[in-house]
Structure formats: structure tokens, C-alpha cells
Amino acid sequence: MPSYETLRLIWWALLGVLLIGLAVMDGFDLGAAILLPFVGKTDAERRVVINTVGPVWEGNQVWLILGGGAIFAAWPPLYAVAFSGFYLAMFLVLCALILRPVGFKFRSKLANPTWRRVWDWALFVGGLVPALIFGVAFGNVLRGVPFRFDDTLRMTYEGTLFGLLNPFALLCGLVSVAMLTMHGGAYLALKAEAPVADRAAFFASRAAMALIVLFAIGGLCVALLIDGYSIVGVIPHDGPSNPLMKHAAANAGAWLANYGNAPSILAAPIVAFGGAALTILFLSARRNGVAIVASALSVAGVVATAGLSVFPFLLPSSLDPNASLTVWDASSSQLTLMIMLIATLVFLPIVLAYTAWVYHVLRGRVTTAYVTENTASTY
Amino acid sequence: MTTALDVVQLSRLQFGLTAMYHFLFVPLTLGLAVLLGVMESVYVMTGREIWRQMTKFWGVLFGINFAMGVATGITMEFQFGMNWAYYSHYVGDVFGAPLAIEGLMAFFLEATFIGLFFFGWDKLSKVAHLAVTWLVALGSNLSALWILIANGWMQHPVGARFNPDTMRMEVTDFMAVIFNPVAQAKFVHTVSAGYVTGSVFVLAISAYYLLRGRHVELAKRSMTVAASFGLAAALSVVVLGDESGYTAGENQKMKIAAIEAMWDTEPAPASFTVFGLPNQETHHTDYEVSVPWVLGLIATRSINGEVAGINELVAHAEERIRSGLIAYDALEKLRGDRDNAGERARLAAHGDDLGYALLLKKIRPDVVNASDAEVAQAARLTIPPVSPLFWAFRFMVGLGFLFIALFAGAFYLASIRKLQSSRAFLHVALWALPLPWIAAELGWYVAEVGRQPWVIEGVLPTFLAVSSLSAGNVLTTLVGFIAFYSTLLVVDIYLMVKAVRMGPSVAAPVRGGTAASLAAAPAE
Numbered sequence: 063m064p065s066y067e068t069l070r071l072i073w074w075a076l077l078g079v080l081l082i083g084l085a086v087m088d089g090f091d092l093g094a095a096i097l098l099p100f101v102g103k104t105d106a107e108r109r110v111v112i113n114t115v116g117p118v119w120e121g122n123q124v125w126l127i128l129g130g131g132a133i134f135a136a137w138p139p140l141y142a143v144a145f146s147g148f149y150l151a152m153f154l155v156l157c158a159l160i161l162r163p164v165g166f167k168f169r170s171k172l173a174n175p176t177w178r179r180v181w182d183w184a185l186f187v188g189g190l191v192p193a194l195i196f197g198v199a200f201g202n203v204l205r206g207v208p209f210r211f212d213d214t215l216r217m218t219y220e221g222t223l224f225g226l227l228n229p230f231a232l233l234c235g236l237v238s239v240a241m242l243t244m245h246g247g248a249y250l251a252l253k254a255e256a257p258v259a260d261r262a263a264f265f266a267s268r269a270a271m272a273l274i275v276l277f278a279i280g281g282l283c284v285a286l287l288i289d290g291y292s293i294v295g296v297i298p299h300d301g302p303s304n305p306l307m308k309h310a311a312a313n314a315g316a317w318l319a320n321y322g323n324a325p326s327i328l329a330a331p332i333v334a335f336g337g338a339a340l341t342i343l344f345l346s347a348r349r350n351g352v353a354i355v356a357s358a359l360s361v362a363g364v365v366a367t368a369g370l371s372v373f374p375f376l377l378p379s380s381l382d383p384n385a386s387l388t389v390w391d392a393s394s395s396q397l398t399l400m401i402m403l404i405a406t407l408v409f410l411p412i413v414l415a416y417t418a419w420v421y422h423v424l425r426g427r428v429t430t431a432y433v434t435e436n437t438a439s440t441y
Numbered sequence: 442m443t444t445a446l447d448v449v450q451l452s453r454l455q456f457g458l459t460a461m462y463h464f465l466f467v468p469l470t471l472g473l474a475v476l477l478g479v480m481e482s483v484y485v486m487t488g489r490e491i492w493r494q495m496t497k498f499w500g501v502l503f504g505i506n507f508a509m510g511v512a513t514g515i516t517m518e519f520q521f522g523m524n525w526a527y528y529s530h531y532v533g534d535v536f537g538a539p540l541a542i543e544g545l546m547a548f549f550l551e552a553t554f555i556g557l558f559f560f561g562w563d564k565l566s567k568v569a570h571l572a573v574t575w576l577v578a579l580g581s582n583l584s585a586l587w588i589l590i591a592n593g594w595m596q597h598p599v600g601a602r603f604n605p606d607t608m609r610m611e612v613t614d615f616m617a618v619i620f621n622p623v624a625q626a627k628f629v630h631t632v633s634a635g636y637v638t639g640s641v642f643v644l645a646i647s648a649y650y651l652l653r654g655r656h657v658e659l660a661k662r663s664m665t666v667a668a669s670f671g672l673a674a675a676l677s678v679v680v681l682g683d684e685s686g687y688t689a690g691e692n693q694k695m696k697i698a699a700i701e702a703m704w705d706t707e708p709a710p711a712s713f714t715v716f717g718l719p720n721q722e723t724h725h726t727d728y729e730v731s732v733p734w735v736l737g738l739i740a741t742r743s744i745n746g747e748v749a750g751i752n753e754l755v756a757h758a759e760e761r762i763r764s765g766l767i768a769y770d771a772l773e774k775l776r777g778d779r780d781n782a783g784e785r786a787r788l789a790a791h792g793d794d795l796g797y798a799l800l801l802k803k804i805r806p807d808v809v810n811a812s813d814a815e816v817a818q819a820a821r822l823t824i825p826p827v828s829p830l831f832w833a834f835r836f837m838v839g840l841g842f843l844f845i846a847l848f849a850g851a852f853y854l855a856s857i858r859k860l861q862s863s864r865a866f867l868h869v870a871l872w873a874l875p876l877p878w879i880a881a882e883l884g885w886y887v888a889e890v891g892r893q894p895w896v897i898e899g900v901l902p903t904f905l906a907v908s909s910l911s912a913g914n915v916l917t918t919l920v921g922f923i924a925f926y927s928t929l930l931v932v933d934i935y936l937m938v939k940a941v942r943m944g945p946s947v948a949a950p951v952r953g954g955t956a957a958s959l960a961a962a963p964a965e
Contacts, residue, residue, distance in 0.1 A: 117556030120511060124549045130518050131541035138533025138609070145522025145529070146908035152523050153918045157925060160512040164929060167508035171936045213776060215608045216527050218909045302606035394534045395604070395611040402538055409545040413553075420553055423564050438948055439497075439562060 067299035067390075069399040073136045074376075074389045076406060078369050080132050082362045084125040086245070089361055090354075091115040091122055093246015095162065095189025096239070099182050101250060101261040105175070108182060109433045109441065112166060114253040116441045117424055119166060121417060126159070135402050139217075139305060139392040140376050143209055144199070147219040151195050151226055158191035170441040189246075190239065197238025200368050201231030204317065205288055206380030211306055220381055230283055237276045241364055243269035248341055248357040252350040255429045263345045266357070270338040277334060277364060284371065290316025291378040297390050305391045310375075310383040317371040327370045334363030449904045451915040452524040455922060457889070459516050461882050462926050466510035468881050471585060471632055472639015472674075473503045474578035477558075478571075479666055485571045495659055496574070497562070497948035499643065501940055504559060509933050511552070513926070524915065528896055528906035534611045535601045535618060536591055543587030551580025585635070586628050593624025596892060597692040598900050603792045605775050605785070610900060623692055626685040627888075633678040634884065637844050638877035640671025644851060645874035646941055648867040651860065656944045664860055664870075668851035675844040682841060682884075683739060693898060696891035697740055698751045699825045700834045702726045706750040710737025715835075719827040724752060751824055758797060759820040761899075765798030767791040770809050796900040803904055822902075825893045833883045833890075840880040847873055 064072070094115050102108030115122075134141040145152055161184045169181035205228065208221040247266025251259045284290070294309040301307065321328055337360025344353035372378070378386040393399060433440050477496055484492035518540065522529050529537075554576045561570055594601075600617030601610045612618065644667040650660035697703075702719035703711065704726065713735035717726040740748045749757075768791035771784040778784070788795075800819040801808035811819070851870065854860045860867075896903040940947045 117560040118553075120555050121549065121553035123511065123515075124544060124552045127515060127518060127548060128541065128544035130522075131537065131544045134518075134521065134529065134533055135537030135541040138537055139530055141522045141533060141537070142526040142529035142908075145519060146524070146526035146910065149523055149908070149910055149914055150917070152519055153921065156516055156519055157921070159515050160925070160929070163508040163512040164932070167505060168932060168936060171505075171939070215530055216909065217530070302604070304607050394537070395607075397615070398534050398538055398612050401612070401615050402541060405538075405542050405545060409542075409549075413545065413549045416550070417553055420557055423557060423561060436563075439559065 063396065063400050065300060066396045066399075069396060069403065070299070070389050070393050072403060073393060073399055074369075074373070076403075077132065077136065078366060080125065080129045081369070082365050084129050085242070085361045085365050086358045087125050088119075088122040089193075089242045090245045090249035091119045092189040092193050093242040093244070094250055095185045095246070096193065096243050097246055097250065097262060097265055098189075099186050100265065101247075101254075101258050102182075105178060106430045106434055107258050108178075109170070110254050110258050110428050110430055111250060112169065112185070112441045113428045113433050114250060116166060118420065119162070121420070123159070123163070132402070136394050136399060137376060137387075137392055138394060139215075139303070140387050143207070143217050143219070143377060143387065146217070147207055147209055147221065148199060148202075148226060149219075150223040151198070155192050155195050158188045161185070162188035166441055170437075189242075193239045193242045194235040197235035198226060198231045200238070201228075201234030202226055203372060203377055204234070204284065204290075204368065205230055206291060206312065206378040206383070206386075208381040209379050210382040210385050213306070215304070215306070230280075230288055233276065233280055233283065237273065237280055237364065240269045240273040240276055241361055244273055244338065244341060245354075245357045245361055248345065248350070248354045251345060252354050253428055255427050259350075259427075263348075263350070263353075266353075267342045267345050270341045270357070270360075273338045273360070273364075274335060277331075277338075281331065284317050285315065288317070289314055290319070290372075291375055291383055291386060292316045292319065293374070293388070297374075297388065299390050301391065303391055303393050303395070305385050305387055308384065308388070308391060310378070310386045310388075312378075312380070312383055320370055320373055330363050330366040330370050332363070334360050334367055337361070337363055447912045448910055448915055449907050451912055451919055452907045452910075453903065455915060455919045456520055456524060458919075459513065459520065459922055459926070460889075461885065462930075463510070463513040463517055464881060464885060465878060465930075466506050466513065467585075468631075468635035468638035468877065469506050469642055470503070470510050470581050471635025472637065473499060473506070473642065474574075474581045474639075475636060476639050476643060476666060476670060477503060478575045478578045479670065480663075481571050481574050483666075485567050491658055491662065494945050494948070495663055498659065498945040499663070500558065501948045502642075502646075502937060504555075505933065505936055505940065507555060509929065512929075516922075524908055524910070525896070525906050526908035528901065531609045531901055531906070532598075532601075532897055534609060535594060535598070538612070538615070539587045539591040539594070539618070543584055543591075547580050547583035547587055549580075551577055551584060554580065582632055585632055589628040589631055590619055590621065590624045592888075593621045593627050594618055595897050596627075596888070597621055597623040597688075598897050603788075603795055605772055605788055606779070610897075622688045623685075626681065626688045630678060630681040630685045630884075633674050633681055634877070634881050636674035637671060637678055638881065640667040640674060640848065641844065641873055641877045643667035644671060644847075644870050645872075648870035649941070650944070652864065652867050652871065657861070659945055661861060664851065665855045668848055668855050671844070672848035672852050675841070675848050679838075679841045679845065682838075693892070694749050695751070695754050695823060695825065696830075696887075698749060698754060699827045699830045699891060700887065701736055701748075702729075702827050702831045703736070703748065703750045704752055706747060706753045709741070709747045710734045710744045711740070711748040712736060713739070714831075717831070719831050721824070721827055751827070755820050755823060758823045759816055761794045761797040762800065762816050762819055764791045765794035765796065766801075766809060766811070768795040769798040773809070793899075796895070796897070796902070799905055800894065800902050803902070822894050825891050830887055830891050833886050837880050837883040837887065840876055840883075843873075843876065844880075 094111055098111050102111050165181045165185040165188055169178055209217055209219045211217055244266050247262045247269060250262030289312040291310055292313050294311050297308045337356045340356035341353050344356055374389040376387045376392055477500055480492055481496040554573045557573045558577055561573060599621050600614035602613050604611045643663050647660040647664040650656045702714055702717055704724045712731040712733045714729055714731040717729035719726045736748055768788050771788040774784045775781060798808055800822055801811050804815050804819055850866055854863050854866060892898055894902050896906040
């Protein structure tokens with residue numbers, strides 16, 4: 063069996079893979095839902111938007127379910143602290159995520175225009191709220207979250223819902239909304255037909271510009287305004303998963319320390335900016351197939367930047383920095399990490415293979431002619 | 442470590458309600474997925490268009506139900522962390538893995554291919570589409586397997602040990618977790634219950650059509666499929682439920698004793714109480730009517746195996762609390778002196794009973810100073826609510842036998858080709874529609890309330906497992922869930938009824954008319 067240290071590093075990387083998978087795959091249908099009321103003027107056009115994601119959103123949403131399950135299995139303290147600490151925010155995300163499946167399914171079942179308009183806005187909310195709150199959650203990870211443990215490792219959280227909505231976290235929320243709107247728009251530019259595709263390309267370019275500006279402001283905040291965290295002394299990389307055995311402290315500029323130690327990881331923010339810029343470029347050149355790849359790279363770069371900045375922290379505590387959760391003291395046991403790694407190595411390639419096959423079968427644009435001719439078998 | 446009681450009650454209520462709500466959709470998904478596979482297989486083998494229509498029509502109802510199942514399933518996964526944070530910390534090392542593998546191995550399969558099931562009719566060959574349908578069915582069944590492995594571990598926590606350095610349970614033998622006999626028995630029982638639900642659903646709606654004389658060809662064939670599949674499923678749900686009882690008899694003796702309201706251990710073989718009014722205060726069942734031998738046979742598969750009564754099990758729990766207190770004391774000492782080998786050995790020797798000492802936390806925070814009276818009081822906490830379990834179980838079993846009769850009747854009438862003309866039977870079949878859901882919910886009630894006061898049997902009491910939330914927060918989300926879920930249920934049932942009223946045309950291409958005029962109309 064690989065060493066405990068190696069397994070923890072692998073699972074930190076896999077957590078990144080899953081979050082990027084979520085942001086890239088579920089991200090474009092959240093983004094498409096955000097754009098739905100703006101790029102579709104008639105019912106048929108809106109049905110085009112919905113039917114571009116109609117056959118795939120269920121599979122995409124599994125990235126979220128798998129992300130939750132993997133955090134539960136590989137990083138149980140992170141799952142426990144984050145999900146209960148962000149309690150009311152998680153509830154809002156849940157409501158939004160429940161609206162989406164039923165929205166896709168129920169909207170098409172009645173022809174009544176009011177019914178459909180209500181579901182259009184429900185889908186918009188179902189796309190916007192998770193996009194915003196996921197970003198807000200990342201912002202709070204960067205700032206540290208007010209929690210502590212007693213000596214039985216029972217966690218107490220001393221923040222409120224409104225405490226989560228601080229200006230920096232809201233900025234991160236907007237980064238996330240801009241990023242997923244860009245990605246959703248790039249997807250629609252590829253999968254829908256004119257005029258929906260043209261409108262989507264327009265919104266995607268604007269969102270990419272917003273992403274570049276907001277992400278840069280976020281970087282400046284991290285450099286100048288927000289305290290990072292660092293480990294004080296040494297932390298054994300193969301010690302027991304008990305977050306109370308180390309010392310840590312808040313320090314100005316600590317989130318930039320990793321870039322000084324390993325300049326190669328600057329690649330992540332460069333890809334984030336570069337991907338967004340290329341998205342604008344390719345969309346204006348109508349190279350939609352390449353644009354979606356650029357947009358996906360940008361999304362991956364943004365998520366990776368956040369993860370690499372806080373390493374080895376997973377969730378710092380602003381109340382008691384010593385209680386912060388890190389890669390070295392908040393994982394599952396060595397055996398569980400190993401079992402989960404085997405399961406992932408066996409099944410993830412299979413999942414990627416059949417997902418690719420499904421997208422291949424569904425290739426081509428969704429047109430108004432197609433959705434009106436196949437009213438009964440589409441959404 | 443003390444936690445306000447009302448947060449516990451509210452969290453339990455929320456989890457129970459959202460789980461029972463989720464399980465309104467799960468069994469129908471399990472059953473209908475397989476029935477769709479059967480119908481489409483007939484279509485591919487015979488090439489007869491009616492079977493394709495049937496697959497598409499039942500597929501529309503499947504789709505509405507599936508969306509609700511997916512939507513409410515996300516709540517289940519998130520709630521462990523949201524409301525049961527200490528549980529997530531304490532057993533996440535064991536419990537998280539099956540949930541994650543469920544996503545990876547089963548749910549991805551089901552959710553990725555369901556899109557092609559609906560959108561792939563014109564894009565795939567007949568055989569490829571059939572393969573897609575069966576992959577959806579396979580995915581949903583594998584999904585149930587992993588979820589029940591997780592749930593089975595809560596009932597019978599094997600293959601794990603308490604680690605004092607991390608203050609949690611950790612996996613020692615993952616194969617034992619997967620091949621947990623309780624999980625295997627629960628899986629086959631639950632999946633068969635899903636098949637019964639799917640079959641009753643198809644049977645009842647087909648009966649409605651036959652009574653009205655509508656869509657007769659579709660309804661007759663659907664009813665025949667549902668009757669044969671349902672009969673096999675109903676037989677296995679009872680037989681496998683009995684298997685579940687047998688494994689519970691071995692591993693969850695208190696649950697069996699409570700279901701049977703068996704206060705005192707009887708000489709073997711124990712009798713089965715058919716009727717009675719269990720009294721939790723006096724530990725006696727009033728007006729008891731019992732059949733000799735039967736319980737002993739079910740629970741021990743022998744005529745000389747003894748089934749332990751509640752009072753004996755309480756006395757046994759008292760011993761385990763005393764042993765657990767030794768482990769608890771060793772754990773406290775280890776916290777100050779991590780490398781004390783003597784205390785580690787003491788903890789290892791009594792670690793299996795640590796959970797029993799935690800029961801005392803409900804009575805006093807400093808459990809090591811508990812008096813004899815308090816230990817006895819904590820031991821009595823191990824008795825779940827007897828009367829509701831006793832009755833819920835009996836109703837569930839009664840319904841199980843009713844389903845066998847229903848499907849046997851349908852099967853007989855189908856084989857003598859009298860289904861269409863037996864109006865009395867068709868009425869019965871129609872009115873049977875809600876029954877499988879009632880049986881399934883009762884089954885979960887027995888399984889989960891019968892496990893109380895434990896969230897993990899013998900390891901972690903439920904009242905310690907909650908998050909440190911305010912009661913106000915939990916009440917807010919509880920009210921929110923009730924309002925939101927009730928609205929969705931009304932919409933869901935409305936759309937289901939509408940689709941049923943429309944019949945197969947709901948899945949057929951609409952030409953001209955409403956669709957085209959709607960397409961041209963502006964959205965705003």
C-alpha cells in the first residue's frame with residue numbers, strides 16, 4: 063500500500079479533479095440555466111436552450127453527488143464542518159438543486175405560457191443560486207471559517223448565514239457566476255442554432271471579460287487585504303487525522319507563499335486568465351468547438367488556483383487556527399483512502415468512457431425545427 | 442458534549458420526513474426500470490410496435506418520478522453533513538465509502554444513460570437503445586445495493602474499530618462491510634419491494650384503462666407483464682423479508698424483541714404474537730393472542746434456539762454499559778497521556794462497549810461517576826418504542842401477503858384470458874395503487890425506529906450524532922422542506938394523473954395543433 067502521505071496527496075489531487083469535473087460538467091448547465099431567460103425570446107428558443115442540456119444534466123449532476131460522497135469518504139471532518147457550518151447556505155443550494163431536475167422535467171408537460179414562464183425563472187434561480195453560493199463558500203475557505211473543536215472532536219460553529227455573505231466572499235461568488243455564465247454561454251454557442259447561439263456567444267464574451275476583471279480583483283484582495291494561514295512548526299504528514307495536534311496561525315499574504323516556493327504552480331492562474339481571454343477570441347472568430355475547450359480550461363484554472371493557494375489547508379478556522387483542517391490531519395484512514403483510490407481507478411475511466419460516448423451520440427446542434435417536430439420526446 | 446434535546450428531535454424529524462419522502466420515488470424507479478427493460482426486450486425480439494409504445498408511455502411516467510427521486514436524493518446525501526456532523530466525523534471513515542462508490546459505480550451509470558433513454562430513440566439502433574434501458578435499470582439496482590450496504594452497517598457495524606487518536610470508528614475489514622449479512626438481506630428485500638411497487642403501479646393504471654375501455658391493447662399486455670413479474674417479486678419480498686428477520690434475529694436482538702413485544706425470554710421455540718396491546722410502562726402485552734413456535738422458527742431457524750426477551754436484553758445492556766465505562770475511563774486517561782500502553786490495552790479490551798457508556802451522556806455529562814440507578818436507567822434507554830413497531834410490522838407483513846394474493850389473482854385471470862372482463866378484480870387492482878408505498882414506508886419505519894436509541898447500533902447513540910446547530914436553524918429548514926416538498930408533491934401527482942389521463946399519446950409525436958402554435962408564440 064502507498065504511504066499515508068502519498069495517499070493523502072493523491073486524494074487532495076482527486077478532490078481537485080472532482081471539483082473541476084463538477085465545475086466543468088455541471089457548470090455549463092448551471093450557466094445555460096442562468097442565460098435561459100436572456101438568450102431565448104420565444105418558447106421554442108427557450109426549449110432549444112433546455113434541450114441542449116436536457117439529455118445530459120442528470121449525468122452532470124452526479125459530479126456534485128460524487129463530490130459530496132468523496133468528501134464524506136476521504137475527508138470526513140471537512141464534510142462535517144463545511145456542511146453543518148454552512149447550514150442555511152447549504153439549504154438554499156439544496157432548494158435550488160431540487161428546482162432544477164423538476165424544472166427540466168415539469169416545464170414541458172403543460173403548454174400554458176404562464177406555467178412555462180414560472181419554470182423558466184425557477185431554472186434561472188436553480189442555476190444562479192448554486193453558482194453564487196459555491197463561489198461564496200470558496201471565498202469563506204480563503205478567509206477562514208469560525209469553528210472550533212472540543213476534545214471529543216465535536217465541532218462548534220460560531221458564524222451566521224450573513225457572516226458568510228461578507229464582501230470578499232460575495233466577490234468570489236461573482237467570480238463563480240461570471241465563470242459559469244461564460245462556460246454555459248460557450249456551450250450554447252456550440253450546441254444551439256442562431257439566433258440563440260449568437261446571443262449566448264455575446265453573453266459568454268461579456269461574462270469572460272467580467273471573469274478576468276473580478277478574478278484579478280480577487281487576486282489583489284488575497285495579496286493585500288485578506289489574511290492567509292500557515293502551519294507553525296512541523297506537522298507530520300503521516301500522523302493521525304486529528305486536527306487538534308498542530309499549531310497554525312493567520313498571516314498576511316500567506317496564501318501567496320506557495321507561489322514563491324513552487325513558481326510552476328503560477329500556471330493555474332495563468333490558465334484561468336488565458337482561457338477566459340481565448341474564449342473571447344475564439345467566440346468572436348466563431349470557433350465554438352475550441353472556445354468551449356478554452357472556457358473549460360479557464361474554469362479548471364480558477365478552481366485549481368484556489369486549491370493551490372490554500373494548500374495544505376482544506377478549511378482554516380478563523381476562531382481557532384490550530385483547529386484548521388489540513389491535508390495532513392483531516393483525511394480518512396490509510397485503508398479507506400486506499401480502497402477509495404482503487405474504486406476510483408477502476409470506475410472513473412469507465413464513467414469518462416461512457417460519458418464521452420453519450421456526448422458523441424448527442425453531437426450536433428439542437429434546432430427549433432427539431433424541438434417543434436419532436437415535442438413529445440423532448441423537453 | 443451535551444446537546445439540546447429539541448435539536449435532536451427536530452433533526453430526526455427532518456431526516457425521517459425527507460427520507461420517507463425520497464422513498465416515495467425510489468421503489469417506483471427500481472421497479473419500473475426493470476419493467477421498461479422487459480417491455481422493450483419484447484419489442485426488440487418481436488418487432489411489434491405496441492411494445493415500443495408501451496415502453497415509451499410507461500417511460501414518461503418513469504421520467505416524472507425519476508426527476509423527483511434525483512432531486513430529493515441530493516438532500517439525503519447533504520443532510521448527513523448538515524444535520525449529523527458528529528455522526529459524519531465519527532463514522533465517515535466507514536460510512537462515506539459506500540456512498541461515494543454508489544455515485545461512482547451506480548448513479549453515474551443510471552443518470553448518464555437516462556438522458557439517452559428519452560432522447561436516443563431516433564439516434565440509436567434498436568439493440569443499442571435496449572442496452573441503454575437495461576443499463577439504467579442496472580444502475581438503479583446497483584445504487585440500491587451500495588446505499589443498503591451503508592444502511593446495513595448502521596444496523597450491524599462490522600469490520601471497523603474505534604481509534605482513540607482520531608476519536609472515530611475506522612475501517613479494519615472492508616470486505617466485511619460489503620458482505621455484511623444484514624446489508625445483503627436488506628438489499629434483496631428492498632429491491633423486491635421496489636419490483637412489487639412498479640408492478641402494482643402498472644397493474645393499477647392498466648386496470649383503470651380496462652375499466653374505461655381505453656387503450657385496451659396496451660393495458661392488457663402491460664397487466665400481463667406486471668402480473669407475472671409482480672407475482673415473482675411479491676413472493677420474494679416475503680421470503681427475503683423473512684431472511685431479513687432471521688439476520689436481525691442474529692444481530693439486532695432488541696429490534697426483534699420489540700417488534701414481537703416479547704418482554705420476557707420464552708422457552709424455545711418462542712411463540713409469535715398475532716395481536717396484543719404492548720405496554721411500554723409495565724413491560725407487559727395486554728390481550729395477547731399468540732401462535733406457538735412460529736417466532737422461534739423465523740428468528741432462529743430451529744426449534745431449540747432461544748429468542749431473547751426485552752428484559753433479558755436490558756440486563757445484558759447494563760453489563761455492557763459497565764464494560765463500556767472502563768473503555769471510557771481509559772479513553773479519558775489516554776487524552777492526557779497518549780502513549781500509555783496500559784490504558785490502550787484497557788480501551789482495546791472494552792472498546793466494543795464504548796458506545797454503551799455513551800448512552801449515559803443523556804443522563805449526566807461525567808459518565809464515569811454514574812450511580813447504579815443511573816446505569817440501570819441508561820440500560821432501559823435501549824428499548825425502542827414497542828407498540829408502534831409491533832403494529833407497523835404487522836401491517837407491513839399483512840400487505841406483503843395481500844400483494845401475493847393480488848398478483849396471483851391477476852396471473853390466473855391473465856392466463857385464462859379473463860382479465861378484461863373481471864371488473865371486480867380490476868376495481869381491486871385500481872384501489873391497491875397506494876398500498877406498496879404504505880408497506881415500504883412502514884418497513885423503513887420498523888428498520889430505523891427499531892434501531893433506536895442508536896444511530897449506529899451499539900456504537901453511537903442518536904442524540905450524540907447531531908450537529909451543533911440552533912433549534913431555530915433546524916426548525917427553519919424543517920418548515921422549508923415541508924412547504925417546498927408538499928408543493929412539489931402536488932405538482933408531481935397532478936402531472937402524473939394528467940399523463941395517465943392522456944394515455945400513450947403523451948409519448949407520441951404531436952402533429953400541428955398546439956405544439957406548433959405554441960412554438961411561434963412569444964415567451965413573454
